[in-house]
Amino acid sequence: MSPPGTERDAAAAGPAPAAPAPPAIKTPVTVEEARLRTILDSMVEAVYVTDATGRVTLTNRALEALIARDVVGRRAKNVIRSKELKRAIRRARKRNQATDVELESVIGDKIHSFHAQVSPLPDGEGVVTVLHDVTRLREADRIRRDFVTNASHELRTPLTAIRGFAETLRDGAYKNPTDAERFLDAILRHAKRLQRLAEDITLLAQAEAPGDDDEPVALDVRGAIRECAASLESFAKERDVRLSLELADEPLVLELSGRAFEHIVLNLIENAIKYSHAGGEVVVAARAAEHHVVVEVRDRGVGIPEKYRERIFERFYRVDKGRSRHEGGTGLGLSIVRNLVRRMGGRIEVESAVDVGSTFRVRLPVPGSVED
Numbered sequence: 001m002s003p004p005g006t007e008r009d010a011a012a013a014g015p016a017p018a019a020p021a022p023p024a025i026k027t028p029v030t031v032e033e034a035r036l037r038t039i040l041d042s043m044v045e046a047v048y049v050t051d052a053t054g055r056v057t058l059t060n061r062a063l064e065a066l067i068a069r070d071v072v073g074r075r076a077k078n079v080i081r082s083k084e085l086k087r088a089i090r091r092a093r094k095r096n097q098a099t100d101v102e103l104e105s106v107i108g109d110k111i112h113s114f115h116a117q118v119s120p121l122p123d124g125e126g127v128v129t130v131l132h133d134v135t136r137l138r139e140a141d142r143i144r145r146d147f148v149t150n151a152s153h154e155l156r157t158p159l160t161a162i163r164g165f166a167e168t169l170r171d172g173a174y175k176n177p178t179d180a181e182r183f184l185d186a187i188l189r190h191a192k193r194l195q196r197l198a199e200d201i202t203l204l205a206q207a208e209a210p211g212d213d214d215e216p217v218a219l220d221v222r223g224a225i226r227e228c229a230a231s232l233e234s235f236a237k238e239r240d241v242r243l244s245l246e247l248a249d250e251p252l253v254l255e256l257s258g259r260a261f262e263h264i265v266l267n268l269i270e271n272a273i274k275y276s277h278a279g280g281e282v283v284v285a286a287r288a289a290e291h292h293v294v295v296e297v298r299d300r301g302v303g304i305p306e307k308y309r310e311r312i313f314e315r316f317y318r319v320d321k322g323r324s325r326h327e328g329g330t331g332l333g334l335s336i337v338r339n340l341v342r343r344m345g346g347r348i349e350v351e352s353a354v355d356v357g358s359t360f361r362v363r364l365p366v367p368g369s370v371e372d
């Protein structure tokens, strides 16, 4: 790497971080420096060089974008605050040793995760630090780990129950027909729960995988809504909930996968019925709005406390775990719905008041119209 020169001085004095390299002066050194500057600035990794006194002598554009200020001439320990990094830079300077470190550091108001490579420069004069921002990667890892933990927990509950009932049967309960029937019913119920869980996990994976959609077709969504409501009519009756429709008189044509749309509507209606009181009412409405079709599912059920209103869209999240589990729910329903809605270019929102009821509203874009 080249020693400090005009290039760095210009960068230190320059007002904007994204300032292009100064016009090339045709001496071999400047050409070399310009080359180096271009290489550094085209890197996605943030780079900075420190001298023997621990001051920054050179940075690249990615570093300036990351920390949003010019740090040439400042002490390196104030650039990215991290004990591990400080130690690695010292090791490179004093013992001429290169190190890779994983670290976290607060920049602005956000915690960033980095993989840093710290190497001494050949001339023994300074140290170069290359920072890969792996914040997103770490976040994705965490989400994946949470998912596996939650999924295995959800799988374990019915499996433990099935095993327990089967063992009790084998140990003699099968001789008593009443017990035998009761335990077999329980096994069947838990097996169904497992099956549902497996199906929902597959559906979620499909809803999250890009490019896995059915071919969109032009569809009057009123027909699809009528069919969804009809298929849940007996469930509503069972719960003593009145299910009614408020559909626009004119066709509401959207271009989408009919299967995915039905999945959204079925899930929302099923929730509305499940979380209603006996004697309650669920209304499914659909109307045209500017550039959108709005589908609403309203209930007068238990409602959702404000603090949970965003969380209910997370995978496996249930406000009342006991109640949901009793219903055979997995807590994946709304996360699947939200993924499907987003893939259609739409939005979902919820309004709710405890013991008054909830309204889930889905806005789906009308083909060819401009988003408002």
Ligand SMILES: Nc1ncnc2c1ncn2[C@@H]1O[C@H](COP(=O)(O)OP(=O)(O)OP(=O)(O)O)[C@@H](O)[C@H]1O
Residues within 6 Å of the ligand: 200, 271, 272, 275, 299, 301, 302, 303, 304, 312, 313, 317, 318, 319, 320, 324, 325, 328, 329, 330, 331, 332, 333, 334, 335, 358
């Ligand atoms: N209409 C509603 N009224 C009140 N609470 C609701 C309503 N819809 C969803 N919730 C809350 O949001 C949680 C998450 O809903 P979601 O549909 O994802 O899961 P679930 O209904 O429990 O299970 P699943 O949909 O997998 O059967 C529910 O457990 C419930 O606490």
Ligand SMILES: [Mg+2]
Residues within 6 Å of the ligand: 267, 270, 271, 329, 333, 334
């Ligand atoms: Mg649900």
